[in-house]
Amino acid sequence: MRTDLFVMALVAVLLSIVLGQLGFFDAARLTKGLRNLGTLTLEMSPPDASVLPVAGEALWETVQMSFAGTVLGFLVSLPLSILGTRHLFSAPVSNLSRLIAAGIRTVPVLLWAILFVILVGLGPLAGTLGVAAYTVGYLAKIYPELFEGTDPEIMEAVRSTGASRFHLVRFVVLPEGANAILTQLLFMLEYNIRASSILGFVGAGGIGFIMQVYLQTLEYRRLATVLLLILLVVLVMDGLSAWLRKRFLLVPQL
Amino acid sequence: MDSADIALRADGICFAYRDGEWVLKDISLSLPRGKATMIMGPSGSGKTTLLKVLAGILCPQRGRVEVLGHEIEKQAQRSLHSLIGYIPQQLGLVRNLTSLENVLMGALGRCGHGKVMLGIFPRHEVKQAQAALDLMGISDKSSEKVFRLSGGQRQRVAIARTLLQRPRVVLADEFVSDLDLTLASEILRFMRQAADHEQITFLVTMHEPQLVREFADQVLILDRGQIVRRLRTDGPQERSAFEVLQ
Numbered sequence: 001m002r003t004d005l006f007v008m009a010l011v012a013v014l015l016s017i018v019l020g021q022l023g024f025f026d027a028a029r030l031t032k033g034l035r036n037l038g039t040l041t042l043e044m045s046p047p048d049a050s051v052l053p054v055a056g057e058a059l060w061e062t063v064q065m066s067f068a069g070t071v072l073g074f075l076v077s078l079p080l081s082i083l084g085t086r087h088l089f090s091a092p093v094s095n096l097s098r099l100i101a102a103g104i105r106t107v108p109v110l111l112w113a114i115l116f117v118i119l120v121g122l123g124p125l126a127g128t129l130g131v132a133a134y135t136v137g138y139l140a141k142i143y144p145e146l147f148e149g150t151d152p153e154i155m156e157a158v159r160s161t162g163a164s165r166f167h168l169v170r171f172v173v174l175p176e177g178a179n180a181i182l183t184q185l186l187f188m189l190e191y192n193i194r195a196s197s198i199l200g201f202v203g204a205g206g207i208g209f210i211m212q213v214y215l216q217t218l219e220y221r222r223l224a225t226v227l228l229l230i231l232l233v234v235l236v237m238d239g240l241s242a243w244l245r246k247r248f249l250l251v252p253q254l
Numbered sequence: 255m256d257s258a259d260i261a262l263r264a265d266g267i268c269f270a271y272r273d274g275e276w277v278l279k280d281i282s283l284s285l286p287r288g289k290a291t292m293i294m295g296p297s298g299s300g301k302t303t304l305l306k307v308l309a310g311i312l313c314p315q316r317g318r319v320e321v322l323g324h325e326i327e328k329q330a331q332r333s334l335h336s337l338i339g340y341i342p343q344q345l346g347l348v349r350n351l352t353s354l355e356n357v358l359m360g361a362l363g364r365c366g367h368g369k370v371m372l373g374i375f376p377r378h379e380v381k382q383a384q385a386a387l388d389l390m391g392i393s394d395k396s397s398e399k400v401f402r403l404s405g406g407q408r409q410r411v412a413i414a415r416t417l418l419q420r421p422r423v424v425l426a427d428e429f430v431s432d433l434d435l436t437l438a439s440e441i442l443r444f445m446r447q448a449a450d451h452e453q454i455t456f457l458v459t460m461h462e463p464q465l466v467r468e469f470a471d472q473v474l475i476l477d478r479g480q481i482v483r484r485l486r487t488d489g490p491q492e493r494s495a496f497e498v499l500q
Contacts, residue, residue: 156311157346157412161419162335162363170371171359175350 044224051222052229055210059229062206065127065199066192072128073135074185077101080136081143085173087155088147088165098144105137109195113204124205131192131199139184146180147173182248186241193237197230261287261423261455262308267317269300269307277303278314279479285423288453290446290469292460295476301459302343304476305425308457309340322422335363339421341429345412347400353411354396357383360418379418386414390444406437413441417448426458430465438462442469 023029083089084097107115113130120126150173158172174181200208207226214223262285269278277300285291293301306312308319310326319326321337339360340346347356361379362370369375375383387393390410395403400411409429416424424445430438446469448454460466466473475483 151344151346153342153344154346154348156306156309157340157342158348158359158362160309160311160335160338160340161360161415162333163359164362164367166367166371167359167362167365170373171351171355171362172348175348178350 040220043220046221047224047228048219048221049225051210051225055207055222055226055229058200058207058210059226059233061124062196062200062208063193063233065124065131065206066189066196069128069131069196070135070185070189070192072132073188074139076132077136077139077143080140081147082169082173084140084144085147086144087152088169088173094144097140101137101140101144104133105141107133107137109134110198110202113199114202117203122203122205127196127199127204127206130204131196134195135188135192138188142184143177143181146177146184150176179248183245186244190234190237190241193233194230259287260284261322262457263320264308265318265320267304267307267314267319269303269312269314271303277479278307281317281479281481283474283481285455285457286471287455288449289471290449290456290458291472291474292458292466292470293474293476294460294463294466299476300479301476302427305340305427305457305459309338309425310334311340335419335421337422339416339419339424341412341416341424341426343427343429343431345408345429347408347411347415349401350399352397352399353387353392353403353407353414354380354383356400356411357386357414357418360386360415360420363419383414383418386417387411389417390414405432406441409433409437409441413444421454423455423457426456428459428461431461435462435464438465439468445469 019025080097080101084094084101086094088094089097109130112133113127116126116129116133120129154172154176155168158168163171196206196208197211198208200206200210201212203209207230211223211226214220214226263283265282267278267281268276270276281304283291293304295301303312307314308326310319313327321334324337326334326338348359355373358375358379361375361383365375365379384393384396387396387410390413392403392407392410392414395407395411400408403411412429426445430441433441442465445456445458449456458470460470471486473483473485474481475485
């Protein structure tokens with residue numbers, strides 16, 4: 001009990017120090033920030049609907065990039081994850097697979113986009129490849145751990161029928177993990193739609209480019225329209241994910 | 255007993271999950287061909303571990319296991335499928351697949367990786383799988399996903415999968431423990447029929463003395479990793495010993 005209190009006090013002290021260093025106790029600055037927020041809100045209202053056709057087209061490109069990038073990334077991450085599953089493959093194979101995934105994961109999505117802009121030029125192709133690379137890094141981290149959690153009793157029972165490791169992947173690991181595979185994939189799609197919105201900042205296509213233009217030219221009413229459109233797409237995606245989960249993931253446990 | 259009449263023989267089996275902590279201590283047993291042997295014993299006595307060792311899932315530190323003349327340690331586990339079928343306590347069914355797909359897994363040891371990886375099994379295997387489900391009285395549930403089935407129906411799917419595997423020895427770990435007595439009795443009656451007609455040898459761990467008395471040819475009592483008693487359920491003396499146990 002005393003140890004818990006000591007740890008909590010220590011965390012509180014450390015947090016205070018860090019927040020102080022970051023400027024959280026600078027009252028003048030925070031007050032100014034609040035005033036600026038009011039000004040910005042006023043300048044953003046009402047949203048300028050005249051940009052809807054342009055913003056809609058750019059947003060559609062963002063959705064396409066996210067969808068294609070997520071699916072491509074998923075297709076690459078699945079075999080990589082299977083190879084990274086320790087109870088299916090030997091330590092050298094699974095470690096190498098995990099090392100590749102870790103290497104891909106250390107690069108943030110924006111940096112991937114810059115890299116692909118250099119490699120394939122400006123536009124949505126670079127953005128799609130960037131999203132795909134980031135998706136591989138993330139899913140190839142999550143999936144092997146998920147696959148390793150497959151009920152060992154099911155593995156033992158099916159292995160005793162003479163099943164090979166590829167049979168086990170096809171008939172045990174993937175069906176047993178289907179719910180979690182789909183959940184993570186939907187999460188990744190939602191995340192990628194948000195993340196893709198800023199890829200245009202580095203010339204990798206999508207709505208980010210026009211957001212950057214509106215920000216630089218101080219056209220906040222137009223920016224507000226774009227932000228509302230992104231919000232709408234994210235809400236639609238949330239709804240779609242919820243529907244898909246409800247449709248496919250209602251699996252009571254044995 | 256003639257060695258030809260023995261389906262499975264274990265000699266001096268010792269097993270420990272951690273160094274020095276023996277879960278099985280010098281276990282020797284033999285299972286008569288085409289007979290049902292049941293293992294009873296308190297929780298933690300080593301029943302499940304013993305079955306896993308006999309099934310070739312766990313490798314004993316000492317001793318040897320022989321199934322129909324084949325020493326199982328010398329065989330890759332994949333090649334044991336025609337000799338040993340294993341039904342774990344929770345049945346080991348894949349919940350997101352249908353009953354038929356689960357039963358077809360019994361044929362995986364005979365199938366390659368071509369069309370089967372696309373979920374397309376040879377026609378004769380599908381027919382046999384459907385026949386196994388029919389035999390178990392659940393052919394109408396063949397396209398039902400396993401998570402939608404009742405406990406008793408799942409038990410039948412697990413047995414049908416083992417039937418399709420066509421092993422000579424079936425090792426089952428408390429596989430009727432979740433069922434009521436009537437249903438468990440029905441499942442075990444089928445097991446007895448298979449033992450009699452197909453000469454399949456059964457080794458089943460069991461808690462319920464009434465079912466053991468009704469269906470077992472031989473009973474082994476396991477306690478703290480050792481077989482402390484061997485009973486046959488037919489002789490009058492053995493029967494009285496059995497009443498004591500009960």
